[in-house]
Amino acid sequence: MVLKGKAWKFGDSISTDLICPGRYFHLRSNLPELAKHVLEDADPQFASSMSKDDFVVAGNNFGLGSSREHAPTIIKLAGVSAVLAKSFARIFYRNAINVGLPLVECDTDKIDQGDELEVNLSTGIIRNKTKDIDLGAQSLPKAMLNILNDGGLVAHIQKHGDFKLD
Amino acid sequence: MGTLAEKILSAKSGKDCSANDIVIAKVNVAAFQDGTGPLGVRQLQKMNITKVKAPKSIFFLDHAAPSPRRELSNDHMLLREFSKQAGAILSEVGDGVIHQRLVESFAKPGDVVIGGDSHTCTSGALGAFATGMGSTDVAIGMAIAKTWFKVPETIRIEVNGKFQPGVFSKDLILYLIGMIGADGATYKALEFGGSTIDKMSMESRFVLSNMAVEAGAKVGLIASDRVTREYLKARGRLKDWRPLAPDMDANYEKVIKIDAAKIEPQVAFPHTVDNTRPISSAKGKSVSQVFIGTCTNGRIEDLKIAAKILSGKKRATDTRLIVVPASRDVYLEAMKLGLLATFVKAGAIIMGPGCGPCVGVHQGVLGNGEVCLSTANRNFKGRMGNPEGFVYLASPATAAYSAIKGRISDPREFFSAKVKKKKNSKPRKK
Numbered sequence: 001m002v003l004k005g006k007a008w009k010f011g012d013s014i015s016t017d018l019i020c021p022g023r024y025f026h027l028r029s030n031l032p033e034l035a036k037h038v039l040e041d042a043d044p045q046f047a048s049s050m051s052k053d054d055f056v057v058a059g060n061n062f063g064l065g066s067s068r069e070h071a072p073t074i075i076k077l078a079g080v081s082a083v084l085a086k087s088f089a090r091i092f093y094r095n096a097i098n099v100g101l102p103l104v105e106c107d108t109d110k111i112d113q114g115d116e117l118e119v120n121l122s123t124g125i126i127r128n129k130t131k132d133i134d135l136g137a138q139s140l141p142k143a144m145l146n147i148l149n150d151g152g153l154v155a156h157i158q159k160h161g162d163f164k165l166d
Numbered sequence: 167m168g169t170l171a172e173k174i175l176s177a178k179s180g181k182d183c184s185a186n187d188i189v190i191a192k193v194n195v196a197a198f199q200d201g202t203g204p205l206g207v208r209q210l211q212k213m214n215i216t217k218v219k220a221p222k223s224i225f226f227l228d229h230a231a232p233s234p235r236r237e238l239s240n241d242h243m244l245l246r247e248f249s250k251q252a253g254a255i256l257s258e259v260g261d262g263v264i265h266q267r268l269v270e271s272f273a274k275p276g277d278v279v280i281g282g283d284s285h286t287c288t289s290g291a292l293g294a295f296a297t298g299m300g301s302t303d304v305a306i307g308m309a310i311a312k313t314w315f316k317v318p319e320t321i322r323i324e325v326n327g328k329f330q331p332g333v334f335s336k337d338l339i340l341y342l343i344g345m346i347g348a349d350g351a352t353y354k355a356l357e358f359g360g361s362t363i364d365k366m367s368m369e370s371r372f373v374l375s376n377m378a379v380e381a382g383a384k385v386g387l388i389a390s391d392r393v394t395r396e397y398l399k400a401r402g403r404l405k406d407w408r409p410l411a412p413d414m415d416a417n418y419e420k421v422i423k424i425d426a427a428k429i430e431p432q433v434a435f436p437h438t439v440d441n442t443r444p445i446s447s448a449k450g451k452s453v454s455q456v457f458i459g460t461c462t463n464g465r466i467e468d469l470k471i472a473a474k475i476l477s478g479k480k481r482a483t484d485t486r487l488i489v490v491p492a493s494r495d496v497y498l499e500a501m502k503l504g505l506l507a508t509f510v511k512a513g514a515i516i517m518g519p520g521c522g523p524c525v526g527v528h529q530g531v532l533g534n535g536e537v538c539l540s541t542a543n544r545n546f547k548g549r550m551g552n553p554e555g556f557v558y559l560a561s562p563a564t565a566a567y568s569a570i571k572g573r574i575s576d577p578r579e580f581f582s583a584k585v586k587k588k589k590n591s592k593p594r595k596k
Contacts, residue, residue: 013348015546017544017548018546018548021553022525022526022527022548023527023548023551023552025201025230025238025525025526026230026237027237029237029240029241029244061348061382064348065284065546066283066284067202067281067298067299069301069302070205072300073205087349090353090382091284091298091299091379094299095299098300099300141188143188143314152302153303154209154302154306157213157310163313163314165188165314
């Protein structure tokens, strides 16, 4: 599957508090409304200015902090096609796969704000069309690829009745 | 031959495993709080699961306690109704913070504990493989009483020596996180040991495990020993105790050695937990609000230290002081010991057991540009309900002493003054 869109650049250490602020705690049972505030404390313009299929592109340790699954859920709900980062925090990584949000670990220094990207999830190749370069990416572990391919953890368990990881 | 993580996951998966293996492990405790529970319940409903299977399936109402808004009251209703119908345990508003309640009454050495809250790693101090996960993972764990793990590599943190008076386990963990960074242990286990840890109280140990996730770790484990036994015994849970230690020839990814005597009181500056510096670099910073509480430092030991410092003193005029006992039992004990009276006389406001202002949901939201010195575990931008606020993290001693001064202040001054006083006092005539 090839995803196409524009890059929205963020820095290092984007916590789940920045992605899904605690002051909107009361909106957690109203995900479409919560999604209007996605990444608000990292970039207040992002939610209103992004287009469907754009990419979130960040530095190290994306998604650190709170285990709130609402964070990857509202990134996906907002229409982001994938998150590209140099590295991801552990709980966020697992949550994103569980809810079916693709994550790509790659050298994001070679991507700038607004660059046009093509991300091939099967080959793991990221094409930066603006800069005319290809970037390699770390592939997902097999266990997680199985869950993502089934459409997330709920679909995975419904399909197999148990974890089927190898 | 294994680390604590490898030994627990081997026992729970029924096969000898080592770091980087993928295992499916039995789940003893699956827990949610009120911020992550509703999404978990909806996932279970989507799968038509009406009964929970994990031996201890628990919902804790602690983040919005009591609820400040009708949306959250409705979330609470959903959790109450589901637990009743599905056979889960409900921990009501006022019972306390999930992690404090888990160590008091539910988690035990050798358990696998999963929780829809990142600080679930707190129970690692009891020798439980306890880790935070998202709502869907915990929901499935609750439903089928198992989950999958990649067995983590372990970083051994070997701490020896004695803390200076005025330095506590909070300073040690802030110091460590400052050293290795917020992603210094990502995907890995931290295992704390050494003579300092051996002699440390269970309550101080919880602080270390609680903040393991702030270095990115999956778990923060401590061997189950006599201190663990005494803690569980005092809680009427002696039957839950069993010894558990890593093997002598366990393989560690690395070993970090720390001399406890060299650590100064630490302060984490906004807006990341690893932005940690010795207190000298924060000294004199004006503080609008001091917050003592949370799953990190809202236990009786913490309140005792804070009360000792605040006894007979007043908070500074321009510094508000909020104290939140972590659980109903802590609240009762603090009442019995007269600590609450000390706080109230010092100008504090006491809130009911729960997360309090830590997560920015209610109770003590910061104003624009205001500074909070907090004993919590996180200082991310927006954490206390306002992205224009600034949160500094420190120990209960630093927090209490700073509340009196109105500025971030070194609690060693208080402790050394006490020593001097003792030395200067003349022996009484018989």
